[in-house]
Amino acid sequence: MCGRYAASRSPEELAEIFGIEKWEPEETLEPDHNVAPTKEVHAVLDRPLKDTGDPRPVRQLRRLKWGLVPSWAKTPEGAARMINARAETVHEKPSYRRAFTSRRCILPADGYYEWVTGTQERELEVEGRRKRPRKQPYFVTPADGSVFAMAGLYEFWRDRTLPDDHPLAWWVTCSVITTEAETSPLAVAPAEGPRALADIHPRMPLMLPPDRWDAWLDPARTDPDGLRDLLAPPPAGLMRAYPVATAVSNVRNNGPELLKELDGPEEGTLF
Numbered sequence: 001m002c003g004r005y006a007a008s009r010s011p012e013e014l015a016e017i018f019g020i021e022k023w024e025p026e027e028t029l030e031p032d033h034n035v036a037p038t039k040e041v042h043a044v045l046d047r048p049l050k051d052t053g054d055p056r057p058v059r060q061l062r063r064l065k066w067g068l069v070p071s072w073a074k075t076p077e078g079a080a081r082m083i084n085a086r087a088e089t090v091h092e093k094p095s096y097r098r099a100f101t102s103r104r105c106i107l108p109a110d111g112y113y114e115w116v117t118g119t120q121e122r123e124l125e126v127e128g129r130r131k132r133p134r135k136q137p138y139f140v141t142p143a144d145g146s147v148f149a150m151a152g153l154y155e156f157w158r159d160r161t162l163p164d165d166h167p168l169a170w171w172v173t174c175s176v177i178t179t180e181a182e183t184s185p186l187a188v189a190p191a192e193g194p195r196a197l198a199d200i201h202p203r204m205p206l207m208l209p210p211d212r213w214d215a216w217l218d219p220a221r222t223d224p225d226g227l228r229d230l231l232a233p234p235p236a237g238l239m240r241a242y243p244v245a246t247a248v249s250n251v252r253n254n255g256p257e258l259l260k261e262l263d264g265p266e267e268g269t270l271f
Helices: 011-020 099-100 119-126 210-217 224-229
Strands: 005-007 034-036 042-048 058-067 082-087 106-109 113-119 135-142 148-158 170-178 203-205 240-245
Touching: 005 106, 011 042, 011 058, 011 224, 042 148, 042 203, 058 119, 058 210, 099 106, 099 148, 099 224, 106 210, 113 148, 113 203, 148 203, 148 240
Parallel strands: 058 170, 082 170
Antiparallel strands: 005 034, 005 113, 042 058, 042 106, 106 148, 113 135, 135 240, 148 170, 170 203
């Protein structure tokens, strides 16, 4: 799954990386090293500009809320539960299938966090003891330092309780698409602990390699079968993972220190 990630690149950097043609200064977000569900996030998407009369899709950097609200939803209350869409079923699930064929985006990240329950505490859990497992967080990121381009979907939702001219009348929300975690060895693995992403968690965000970006963002591509081909896992062996401080587990903590690599798992969270 993807329940937390880091995104620190500036709009200028993202514009250069993704060839973005349009972004508004008021939609700029500060670097966020602990992005959590329901937060606003940067998304790259191709869409005609409003009120121009030009139907040509323009690559834009937009600010969306993480947690998708389907257009047909009566309320936005389920958004926090819809932060992830499974690559295997995204084309058929009612909440995602319309967005999958027409509203796709890329959510730029430095990498994502995932938690592993320590061996000793897993054993206590198995024995039926009621000690809450203490989990060791890992940060997963491209080994070469490139952007982690997560495949995403976005959707528009109209709040019918507000008038048309109200600034909050329309919500624009998004989900991260996930896939099975890689079982092949990490490009760079920690000295002790997981050797593959699947050792950390059975799911991972679907990272799109650069040669798929244009096709994924193209709103003219609407055939579900052709789009599903783009959901193939990226080449293996591109990632590194390393342990980080359990401070990241608290959403109130935020800052580049959360990405600092530890020499090993924290005491009490041994893998």
